[in-house]
Amino acid sequence: QVQLVESGGGLVQAGGSLRLSCAASGGTFTTYAMGWFRQAPGKEREFVASCSYTGATTWYGDYVKGRFTISRDNAKRAVYLQMNNLKPDDTAVYYCAADPAYFSTSSRSPKYWGQGTQVTVSS
Numbered sequence: 001q002v003q004l005v006e007s008g009g010g011l012v013q014a015g016g017s018l019r020l021s022c023a024a025s026g027g028t029f030t031t032y033a034m035g036w037f038r039q040a041p042g043k044e045r046e047f048v049a050s051c052s053y054t055g056a057t058t059w060y061g062d063y064v065k066g067r068f069t070i071s072r073d074n075a076k077r078a079v080y081l082q083m084n085n086l087k088p089d090d091t092a093v094y095y096c097a098a099d100p101a102y103f104s105t106s107s108r109s110p111k112y113w114g115q116g117t118q119v120t121v122s123s
Contacts, residue, residue, distance in 0.1 A: 002027040003098045009117030014107040020081040021028045022096030033102045034079040038092035047106040059104035093118050
């Protein structure tokens, strides 16, 4: 069983940056692909980014490519999402996710989820 706890959300102006963190406990961290999804009010959940067991390979949703960067620190059992040049459309609850298999699309539903952290981008 893996428990995930996100932090780092908040209110930021358009063009600003935020860094989300996700701390994992339980399980063998290095055997899980890690990633982020988001869900805005009235919208379906969508894939944001994910990374392989070592973090050497990463995947991104088209709408965040070039602005967001995912990374992981296996020694700290943590995964991060650096979000730059934020836009009002990025406003959503961001969820950390983990799965033994890689995932890179919105249709995938990873096995483990965090509670989510709110990101609000004002115009």
